[in-house]
Amino acid sequence: xxxxxxxxxxxxxxxxxxxxxxxxxxxxxxxxxxxxxxxxxxxxxxxxxxxxxxxxxxxxxxxxxxxxxxxxxxxxxxxxxxxxxxxxxxxxxxxxxxxxxxxxxxxxxxxxxxxxxxxxxxxxxxxxxxxxxxxxxxxxxxxxxxxxxxxxxxxxxxxxxxxxxxxxxxxxxxxxxxxxxxxxxxxxxxxxxxxxxxxxxxxxxxxxxxxxxxxxxxxxxxxxxxxxxxxxxxxxxxxxxxxxxxxxxxxxxxxxxxxxxxxxxxxxxxxxxxxxxxxxxxxxxxxxxx
Ligand SMILES: [Fe+2]
Ligand SMILES: [Fe+2]
Numbered sequence: 001x002x003x004x005x006x007x008x009x010x011x012x013x014x015x016x017x018x019x020x021x022x023x024x025x026x027x028x029x030x031x032x033x034x035x036x037x038x039x040x041x042x043x044x045x046x047x048x049x050x051x052x053x054x055x056x057x058x059x060x061x062x063x064x065x066x067x068x069x070x071x072x073x074x075x076x077x078x079x080x081x082x083x084x085x086x087x088x089x090x091x092x093x094x095x096x097x098x099x100x101x102x103x104x105x106x107x108x109x110x111x112x113x114x115x116x117x118x119x120x121x122x123x124x125x126x127x128x129x130x131x132x133x134x135x136x137x138x139x140x141x142x143x144x145x146x147x148x149x150x151x152x153x154x155x156x157x158x159x160x161x162x163x164x165x166x167x168x169x170x171x172x173x174x175x176x177x178x179x180x181x182x183x184x185x186x187x188x189x190x191x192x193x194x195x196x197x198x199x200x201x202x203x204x205x206x207x208x209x210x211x212x213x214x215x216x217x218x219x220x221x222x223x224x225x226x227x228x229x230x231x232x233x234x235x236x237x238x239x240x241x242x243x244x245x246x247x248x249x250x251x252x253x254x255x256x257x258x259x260x261x262x263x264x265x266x267x268x269x270x271x272x273x274x275x276x277x278x279x280x281x282x283x284x285x286x287x288x289x290x
Contacts, residue, residue: 003032004112012123013131016140017065020058021119023189027051028111030185034178035104040221042252042273043178044104048092049276050182051111054189056085057158057277062123069129069136080122084114158189158277160285165190169211172197173204173230174219179250179273183217186280201230208234208245215288216247219273220262222254231266248287250275 004025011018027050034044059081066074091107130136159165170192172180180197187195196213198204204216220227231247249267251258259270269287271279 002029003108004028004115010119011127012119013127014065014133014136014140017062017123017126017130020054020061021115021123023054023185024051024058024115027054027185028108028115030178030181031111032108033181035108040176040178043176043182045096045274046179046182046276048095049274049279050186052088052092053158053277055088059085065130065136065140066126068139069126069133071126071129073125077122077126080118084118087114158281160281163285163288165192167193168215169194169213170196171204171207171213171216172219173199173201173216175199175221175224175226176219176252179219179221179252182275183219183250183280186277189277190281201226205230205233213245215284216245217284218247218249218267220249220251220253220258222252228261228265231262235266246287246290248283250280250283 002025006022006025010021012021027047031044031047031051034040034047063074063078063081066077071077087110091110095107165187170187172183172195174180174183177199180199184195184197194213196207196211198207218227218230227249231249234245234247246268247266249259249262249270250273251262251270252273253259259272262270268290269283271283275283
């Protein structure tokens with residue numbers, strides 16, 4: 001069972017805002033799965049960054065929608081968002097810096113009560129203004145990632161539109177299931193056309209014979225010795241449809257020079273874990289355009 005489950009009682013009367021809340025719940029649930037997987041602290045940090053990135057994005061969308069429907073408590077609500085951001089960033093900071101020994105359960109309990117309280121109490125105040133409001137529904141439909149209309153609120157900058165994600169096929173390879181899940185969640189936010197996951201490089205290599213993706217995202221963990229041979233093998237193939245597939249390498253390796261050796265072996269672009277939504281998309285676009 002999930003840590004938090006979305007139910008109709010959480011609906012604030014607007015499909016876009018509800019969708020955002022569902023995504024935030026999903027990201028918190030994912031974080032919950034990571035807790036306890038002590039060995040993968042970097043994936044946990046990536047999950048936390050992803051949640052923070054999406055929350056900031058959501059708050060700015062929600063505020064603009066509230067302004068559009070002339071919500072009288074807008075200013076007070078905006079201040080609550082600012083306070084919540086401060087709290088989440090502070091908690092994350094303490095977690096990352098290890099300055100304080102934050103119990104991971106404390107972090108999750110905080111996120112859970114933070115979300116439930118805010119959505120069920122404060123966001124709910126907005127329901128009568130948003131529900132069936134044609135102006136608001138028109139605006140929010142322009143914000144959907146698959147919308148042909150220009151973004152009417154100017155908040156569509158989390159996901160770069162230079163790549164047609166709806167039609168993109170992406171292959172995720174990593175020994176860490178948590179890592180693969182984070183990348184898949186980020187790509188789902190962009191409505192990516194197709195997402196495939198493999199834990200073993202050999203299986204991923206084999207899948208290329210039947211299906212050529214637009215991007216390979218490789219999460220390189222400390223205990224993984226399959227990455228370099230995989231890139232080398234991929235680059236050995238000079239002809240054929242999968243000779244030039246871009247590979248984004250996301251390295252969680254501790255040793256010096258790991259990123260360089262990945263690039264020499266044939267990765268197209270490399271960044272270090274932890275990642276967040278913005279850092280992921282920036283790097284993915286770079287790999288695709290290189
Ligand atoms: Fe909200
Ligand atoms: Fe809110």
